[in-house]
Amino acid sequence: MYLANDSRYDKMKYRRCGKSGLLLPAVSLGLWHNFGDTANYANIEEMCFTAFDNGITHFDLANNYGPKAGSAESNFGKIMKEHFAPYRDELIISTKAGYDMWPGPYGDHGSRKYLIASIDQSLKRLGLEYVDIFYHHRMDPETPLEETMGALAQIVRSGKALYVGLSNYDGDTLTKASAILDEQKVPFIINQNCYNIFDRTVENNGLKECSGKLGKGVICFSPLAQGLLSDRYINGIPEDSRVKTDGRFLNEDRVNRMHEKILALNEIARKRGQTLSEMALAWILKDNVITSVLAGASRPAQILSNIRALDNIDFSDEELDAIDRISK
Ligand SMILES: NC(=O)c1ccc[n+]([C@@H]2O[C@H](COP(=O)([O-])OP(=O)(O)OC[C@H]3O[C@@H](n4cnc5c(N)ncnc54)[C@H](OP(=O)(O)O)[C@@H]3O)[C@@H](O)[C@H]2O)c1
Secondary structure, three states: OOOOOOOOOOOOOEEEOOOOOOEEEOEEEEOOOOOOOOOOHHHHHHHHHHHHHOOOOEEEOOOOOOOOOOHHHHHHHHHHHHHHHHHHHHOEEEEEEOOOOOOOOOOOOOOHHHHHHHHHHHHHHHOOOOEEEEEEOOOOOOOOHHHHHHHHHHHHHOOOEEEEEEEOOOHHHHHHHHHHHHHOOOOEEEEEEEOOOOOOHHHHOOHHHHHHHHOOEEEEEOOOHHHOOOHHHOOOOOOOOHHHHOOOOOOHHHHHHHHHHHHHHHHHHHHHOOOHHHHHHHHHHOOOOOOEEEEOOOOHHHHHHHHHHHHOOOOOHHHHHHHHHHHO
């Protein structure tokens, strides 16, 4: 039986999620890759223990994380039952629905039918009575926003989630959704979007600015651009890297196209006394609109290294300019 480290809260920094009462660790752990049924279960356990032992209180899931879809929730549910149950009130567990999950017209997108069925399935896999944050995973232009937000409101009212989040929304849609949720007194507190040195979409689609204005938190997914912004691909493509083990979202072509930029960024990181991944996470955390970086991992050592990013999140103007020039 796992016993949490007594010094788990000594080093981690916690940031307020927008204007809400909720504090999140500056570094959170995402369970999209390496936590499903094709992963090594002992390693999954070790990664969860390492995270929590070092103050990472936030574990992020979605209905479809695997493979197979649902298995990351089931595996985390097993860890909850066998090891983390005594610590439930120290944990922020999130899940989502919005992508293809089961066959037919009711297993995808943003209908009330899909979202309410999906949270029930997720709670069953996780073995939990409630999740802390439930997200709509992506915008659905074909479903009235009122319907999707109404479903989120009902999920909170029925006690199945404490807070609501939106993922992959843009600034305009976020603003409209936020007004509906505010009117219904739903605790919508957080946006989850991709943000990293290479992907500046949230700076251009209004999401970052609107989140700040509305007092909502922002948690940034793929902060390492799935591993590109690390030392993983500096000397070729390792056999145990994401590119080789699951090339659906990151492939050799992209690594080869980005290689020169990776080397140039690595040089800036070296001069700062950081690894590239530490600098990439620090670059996001320098900004106080950001609540947390939601990093993935394939081994416990990566989680420890990601936490070290917090040792230096200050950048000179020269460093920022150089990073911008390289990333363009
Ligand atoms: N809302 C959404 O639509 C959405 C979409 C995507 C992700 N997410 C969330 O965001 C989380 C993170 O996404 P992501 O996995 O793409 O994030 P990421 O942090 O950009 O990439 C994680 C990968 O980077 C490598 N890595 C991590 N730390 C490292 C270190 N210290 N040194 C060297 N390499 C390191 C590992 O690659 P190797 O596996 O090759 O070792 C790891 O699997 C997901 O788990 C999920 O919770 C949400």
